Amino acid sequence: MRRVLLSTSTNGRVKHLVTTMPVSRGVVARYVAGESADDAVRVTRELRDDALLASLDHLGEDTLDLGQAEATTKAYLTLLDRLSESGLSGGAEVSLKLSAVGQALRPDGGRVALDNATRVCEAAKASGTTVTLDMEDHTTTDATLETLAELRRSHPETGAVLQAYLRRTEQDCRDLATEGSRVRLCKGAYKEPESVAFGSKRDVDLSYVRCLKILMAGDGYPMVATHDPRLVEIAGVLAARAGRAQGTYEYQMLYGIRPDEQRRLVASGEKVRVYVPYGGDWYGYLMRRLAERPANVAFFLRSLASKG
Numbered sequence: 001m002r003r004v005l006l007s008t009s010t011n012g013r014v015k016h017l018v019t020t021m022p023v024s025r026g027v028v029a030r031y032v033a034g035e036s037a038d039d040a041v042r043v044t045r046e047l048r049d050d051a052l053l054a055s056l057d058h059l060g061e062d063t064l065d066l067g068q069a070e071a072t073t074k075a076y077l078t079l080l081d082r083l084s085e086s087g088l089s090g091g092a093e094v095s096l097k098l099s100a101v102g103q104a105l106r107p108d109g110g111r112v113a114l115d116n117a118t119r120v121c122e123a124a125k126a127s128g129t130t131v132t133l134d135m136e137d138h139t140t141t142d143a144t145l146e147t148l149a150e151l152r153r154s155h156p157e158t159g160a161v162l163q164a165y166l167r168r169t170e171q172d173c174r175d176l177a178t179e180g181s182r183v184r185l186c187k188g189a190y191k192e193p194e195s196v197a198f199g200s201k202r203d204v205d206l207s208y209v210r211c212l213k214i215l216m217a218g219d220g221y222p223m224v225a226t227h228d229p230r231l232v233e234i235a236g237v238l239a240a241r242a243g244r245a246q247g248t249y250e251y252q253m254l255y256g257i258r259p260d261e262q263r264r265l266v267a268s269g270e271k272v273r274v275y276v277p278y279g280g281d282w283y284g285y286l287m288r289r290l291a292e293r294p295a296n297v298a299f300f301l302r303s304l305a306s307k308g
């Protein structure tokens with residue numbers, strides 16, 4: 001099921017079918033703040049009222065032309081302005097996919113993405129906040145880490161994402177567990193071949209624990225991005241074992257997933273950040289979330305059948 005849905009996430013005909021059905025909006029609303037910067041600001045404020053931090057993601061990936069890369073970059077600049085005006089930038093950073101700002105463009109996508117990401121980092125700094133670079137499929141890992149290293153020369157606060165399902169990630173954790181380095185560790189959400197990624201949930205979970213041990217014991221700032229109850233518990237144990245006080249690491253979860261657990265962690269004194277996607281291009285994001293939970297697929301299909 002997971003593989004089928006992840007393939008579906010890049011299928012143009014299925015995308016057309018789903019995105020032209022108004023019924024899918026109900027399912028989308030569970031995971032996506034809305035289409036506009038206003039929606040993103042509104043949700044950030046609601047989270048703030050519950051002592052939750054936010055990382056905002058303007059939805060869109062696999063940008064095919066310069067115009068689209070520019071529009072996405074401007075959407076981030078506008079959002080950062082709005083957060084600043086609303087007094088919310090202290091508790092809200094942004095998450096950026098390099099593919100959305102031009103990474104895949106030929107012939108010099110790497111340069112385009114770096115230039116655009118630099119503009120977003122500058123705007124974030126001016127607003128008093130930070131950027132974290134999302135990680136996409138494994139063919140982009142090296143390029144994304146190279147761009148990160150470039151960005152960190154002038155913006156050392158820029159965060160990275162590492163995916164525990166990749167066999168290489170333990171070494172990447174060692175490389176990035178350094179002073180001032182913010183690293184979000186997640187399991188990984190893309191369809192990857194066995195040659196580069198662990199195939200079973202058990203192996204991914206074990207890798208997650210090994211990676212987290214490295215990050216918690218290191219000098220950086222670990223961001224524990226998972227909804228998995230066992231891993232959340234293990235993260236607490238590893239933090240204590242490494243002598244870390246609450247606030248020297250944080251938990252991160254996706255908007256709409258385990259909101260009660262987000263609030264429980266805050267109540268226990270932990271720092272918790274919610275990843276909030278917004279924007280019109282929600283299809284690929286939605287398909288990855290459905291792929292993670294069969295129950296969501298049943299809910300989604302039922303709503304299509306009853307109203308479609």
Ligand code: FDA
Pocket residue numbers: 133134135136161163184186187188189190225226227228229252253254257258274275289290292293296
């Ligand atoms: P897992 O999928 O095993 O789920 C554990 C439990 O969480 C489930 O049993 C269920 O209770 C609950 N749950 C999980 N997904 C759910 C859903 N969709 N609906 C309802 N309940 C659900 N990936 C990536 O490749 N690059 C990236 O940059 C990021 N960025 C990122 C940021 C943040 C803040 C988070 C939390 C996650 C990401 N991810 C990501 C996604 C990540 O790789 C992964 O796909 C999801 O977090 C799901 O994995 P879990 O660790 O939650 O475990």
